[in-house]
Amino acid sequence: MANVSIIxxxxxxxxxxxxxxxFPTKTSRNFAILGVVLLLACPAFLDRYWLSLLIQIGYLGIxxxxxxxxxxxxxxxxxxxxxxxGFGAFASxxxxxxxxxxxxxxxxxxxxxxTGVGLIFGVPAxxxxxLYLAIATLAAQYILQDFFGRADWFTGGxxxxxxxxxxxFGFAFDTDERYFYVVLxxxxxxxxxxxxxxxxxxxxxxxxxxDHYLSAEIMGINLTKYRTxxxxxxxxxxxxxxxxxxxxxQFVSVENFTILFSIQFxxxxxxxxxxxxxxxxxxTAFMVLLPEVMQAATKLVSGTAVDxxxxxxxxxxxxxEMSIGLVIILFLVFEPDGLAHRWKQIKAYxxxxxxxx
Amino acid sequence: MTIQTGSxxxxxxxxxxxxxxxxxxxxxxxxxxxDIPIGHLADQSGGTSDVGVPYAQGVSDALAYxxxxxxxxxxxxxxxxxxxxxxAPRAISQYKKWSxxxxxxxxxxxxxxxxxxxxxxxxxxxxxxxYSGSYSGHLTDPTGKGPHGSKPAPYNFFYGPSYSDALRGMxxxxxxxxxxxxxxxxxxxxxxxxxxxFPNAPKEAGEQIAKELGFxxxxxxxxxxxxxxxxxxxxxxxxxxxxxxxLGNTAGSGISVLKACQTVGAKVQFxxxxxxxxxxxxxxxxxxxxxxxxxxxxxxxxxGDAPGMKLMKDISKISDPSGNAYRPVHYMAGVCTAYYMxxxxxxxxxxxxxxxxxxxxxMYQKKDWVPAGLEGVCIPSTWTETDHRGMTAVNxxxxxxxxxxxxxxxxxxxxxxxxxxxxxxxxVPRKPEWLGx
Numbered sequence: 001m002a003n004v005s006i007i008x009x010x011x012x013x014x015x016x017x018x019x020x021x022x023f024p025t026k027t028s029r030n031f032a033i034l035g036v037v038l039l040l041a042c043p044a045f046l047d048r049y050w051l052s053l054l055i056q057i058g059y060l061g062i063x064x065x066x067x068x069x070x071x072x073x074x075x076x077x078x079x080x081x082x083x084x085x086g087f088g089a090f091a092s093x094x095x096x097x098x099x100x101x102x103x104x105x106x107x108x109x110x111x112x113x114x115t116g117v118g119l120i121f122g123v124p125a126x127x128x129x130x131l132y133l134a135i136a137t138l139a140a141q142y143i144l145q146d147f148f149g150r151a152d153w154f155t156g157g158x159x160x161x162x163x164x165x166x167x168x169f170g171f172a173f174d175t176d177e178r179y180f181y182v183v184l185x186x187x188x189x190x191x192x193x194x195x196x197x198x199x200x201x202x203x204x205x206x207x208x209x210x211d212h213y214l215s216a217e218i219m220g221i222n223l224t225k226y227r228t229x230x231x232x233x234x235x236x237x238x239x240x241x242x243x244x245x246x247x248x249x250q251f252v253s254v255e256n257f258t259i260l261f262s263i264q265f266x267x268x269x270x271x272x273x274x275x276x277x278x279x280x281x282x283x284t285a286f287m288v289l290l291p292e293v294m295q296a297a298t299k300l301v302s303g304t305a306v307d308x309x310x311x312x313x314x315x316x317x318x319x320x321e322m323s324i325g326l327v328i329i330l331f332l333v334f335e336p337d338g339l340a341h342r343w344k345q346i347k348a349y350x351x352x353x354x355x356x357x
Numbered sequence: 358m359t360i361q362t363g364s365x366x367x368x369x370x371x372x373x374x375x376x377x378x379x380x381x382x383x384x385x386x387x388x389x390x391x392d393i394p395i396g397h398l399a400d401q402s403g404g405t406s407d408v409g410v411p412y413a414q415g416v417s418d419a420l421a422y423x424x425x426x427x428x429x430x431x432x433x434x435x436x437x438x439x440x441x442x443x444x445a446p447r448a449i450s451q452y453k454k455w456s457x458x459x460x461x462x463x464x465x466x467x468x469x470x471x472x473x474x475x476x477x478x479x480x481x482x483x484x485x486x487x488y489s490g491s492y493s494g495h496l497t498d499p500t501g502k503g504p505h506g507s508k509p510a511p512y513n514f515f516y517g518p519s520y521s522d523a524l525r526g527m528x529x530x531x532x533x534x535x536x537x538x539x540x541x542x543x544x545x546x547x548x549x550x551x552x553x554x555f556p557n558a559p560k561e562a563g564e565q566i567a568k569e570l571g572f573x574x575x576x577x578x579x580x581x582x583x584x585x586x587x588x589x590x591x592x593x594x595x596x597x598x599x600x601x602x603x604l605g606n607t608a609g610s611g612i613s614v615l616k617a618c619q620t621v622g623a624k625v626q627f628x629x630x631x632x633x634x635x636x637x638x639x640x641x642x643x644x645x646x647x648x649x650x651x652x653x654x655x656x657x658x659x660x661g662d663a664p665g666m667k668l669m670k671d672i673s674k675i676s677d678p679s680g681n682a683y684r685p686v687h688y689m690a691g692v693c694t695a696y697y698m699x700x701x702x703x704x705x706x707x708x709x710x711x712x713x714x715x716x717x718x719x720m721y722q723k724k725d726w727v728p729a730g731l732e733g734v735c736i737p738s739t740w741t742e743t744d745h746r747g748m749t750a751v752n753x754x755x756x757x758x759x760x761x762x763x764x765x766x767x768x769x770x771x772x773x774x775x776x777x778x779x780x781x782x783x784x785v786p787r788k789p790e791w792l793g794x
Contacts, residue, residue, distance in 0.1 A: 048457055052450070149552055159554040160445060160475055175457065249453075251475045253445045318402070 020199045039184055043177040051176040053288055058183035059244040061284040062190045064268040066237025072274035074230040075210030076125055077134045080141035081238055081265040086257030088114040088239030089246035090155045093163035103166040103247055110243040111236045118235020125231050126224040141259055148254040160253030163246040179248055186244055195277050206230055271331055273338025282339040294323050392435035396455040396462040403443025404582035407609035408632045408687045412490055415691020416466050418675040423699050430706040448472035456483045463711050464698055470555035480512040484713030488514050488698050493558040494521035497745040498793025507793025514720060516694040517654040518751050520630055521562035524603055526751025526783035527628045531601045532570040545598055546572040550605025551582045562794050563603060575599055582606050584613040591618035594625055604629045608638030615645040635685040639775045640762045647758040650780060652751045655689045655734050658777050660770055663733025683767035693735035696728035749787050753780045
């Protein structure tokens with residue numbers, strides 16, 4: 001990916017530590033903090049509709065970051081991410097319903113359990129690459145999906161299971177206004193962890209495996225270990241995201257975790273930008289908001305002259321699904337490097353304004 | 358240079374964002390009204406949309422008709438119809454939007470078994486009466502005291518015999534039918550359907566009564582909710598020598614089974630559930646649907662003669678001003694369901710206001726209740742505080758299909774090529790041990 005981040009002249013780094021801070025400049029750090037502060041104030045003036053969308057962006061963003069670590073940073077591929085997301089959701093509900101683990105503990109535990117499952121399904125990844133790996137993860141998707149449908153003790157079978165709302169010291173996070181903070185905290189923590197991971201030796205090893213696995217191996221990086229580990233980390237993020245989803249909706253059902261959902265996760269990170277932490281969040285926001293925009297647009301069209309002229313009527317709902325597909329294709333054609341790349345270019349443009357040449 | 362084009366695209370992106378924000382605001386403003394908020398979940402694109410579309414049309418038309426003729430005690434209903442694609446999680450997130458905030462819905466017109474059963478706990482907590490298109494036996498136990506471990510469902514109502522009771526009725530009929538036809542030995546019964554709460558709901562209840570009635574119960578056979586090639590399933594039926602098979606899915610996938618079984622030559626008496634057969638399905642399946650029996654929830658079909666058919670036809674004109682459309686049985690069931698809700702809302706409005714507990718109480722006011730204006734169409738139903746089995750009489754009908762089914766449903770019914778003939782009425786006993794099962 002072309003790197004166009006522009007640092008003001010005179011701003012020198014004199015140590016490696018200074019060169020690998022979480023935020024490249026002071027301004028970017030301040031903006032991130034400001035962003036979180038603004039989000040903290042959101043429940044005060046946003047209605048439930050917008051809050052529910054933000055919550056969705058939050059838990060999906062966490063899971064998508066896991067996939068980006070696997071696909072964008074390690075160069076592996078997975079088309080079974082939604083199964084891990086679902087496993088986390090069911091695991092958290094099960095831990096709480098059957099074993100009586102408090103929800104606040106069940107959510108991180110579900111992440112750990114899902115990591116274990118991810119490591120098991122990551123074993124083929126140590127030996128397989130490219131399309132072969134894609135098919136292996138497809139197997140994970142279907143094996144887990146079938147397991148969800150049949151394991152009555154764990155998932156409630158095809159009828160699904162109820163997940164209790166998160167309660168801490170008798171305070172129930174059962175409304176959107178309250179749950180928003182849970183998801184926000186989780187997201188900030190998980191994103192900082194993710195960014196931090198990329199600054200460590202392990203994180204650099206993952207990138208090395210992606211860029212040239214042979215060179216990485218020659219430098220002493222254990223390919224098997226890092227490829228499997230990447231699957232584990234990815235599953236951990238998916239599990240946490242799924243658990244947050246379960247206790248938000250308070251109901252988990254197998255029908256949600258299909259291959260289509262896995263593809264949507266891939267869509268999020270491709271649109272956002274492979275190998276970009278911030279891009280992951282942007283891509284998730286894009287994928288969550290797009291159907292809503294399309295829904296509003298189709299609502300506007302319904303009943304108008306266009307509707308009657310084309311005789312759309314009930315088919316107008318399908319128009320929404322079709323336009324989402326179309327927008328994604330257009331995006332891949334005109335914006336192949338993702339939203340993160342575009343964002344960098346916008347920043348560069350304003351920094352150099354008006355002398356951009 | 359690249360940076361320049363970047364700014365241009367950023368500009369258009371910004372415009373697009375503003376435009377979409379404006380669109381969202383405009384729609385939000387349009388939805389505001391000080392009427393009685395009613396939520397309506399419909400499946401118009403999912404696995405059961407073949408019957409979900411006519412049923413939802415019935416509900417929508419009836420509610421629109423009520424609004425156009427004085428509403429509920431003079432107040433109109435603000436009905437929000439949402440297609441949830443038969444995905445329970447989508448239904449629940451929609452419900453959460455409806456049940457929170459200032460314009461909390463007063464009642465819910467629901468649909469599928471998975472979502473209705475998942476919502477049971479929510480609607481009882483929020484005290485929102487839910488009228489479902491799911492007739493799962495699990496929804497019939499308001500107190501949760503049923504011996505089969507059913508959860509309390511105090512705010513769930515549906516119009517019709519429960520899936521379990523309907524199957525009990527059909528199996529009782531089947532046992533008599535077997536004797537009448539001079540069948541030798543034990544007849545073999547098999548449950549068929551997808552691994553989904555809707556077909557699964559009456560599975561155990563049906564298999565238990567089948568054993569009691571002297572059937573040999575074969576292992577259940579699975580087929581998906583969507584149409585497909587089910588020859589393998591039919592060969593299983595043929596090899597196992599099944600005599601009676603319950604089709605737990607809706608008509609769409611049921612047609613595929615009927616056709617495949619006709620092709621492989623499996624001679625089985627199929628028994629559909631209430632959603633398993635209708636005039637459209639009979640047309641689509643053609644001669645394969647001939648002889649299929651199913652329970653019907655209304656006393657007459659669209660061409661039938663009853664005092665209530667006048668109102669039914671007036672309601673139909675809401676979405677079909679010409680008045681020519683032929684409405685399948687599900688449409689009429691939708692109208693009946695909407696009218697029970699209407700009368701309950703009216704009673705509650707006059708007796709203390711439109712609160713959930715009041716509407717629930719309204720449902721218990723009448724015995725053998727038929728909504729005014731729909732006499733002879735909707736079947737008398739009785740709900741009590743401890744028993745939500747509104748109807749236990751199972752009217753078994755047989756689809757009769759003769760010859761070519763190329764013409765429209767309307768013409769086919771008129772010419773007699775498609776007929777729904779009444780076979781029997783089985784009064785399923787209201788046993789306490791069957792409550793919530």
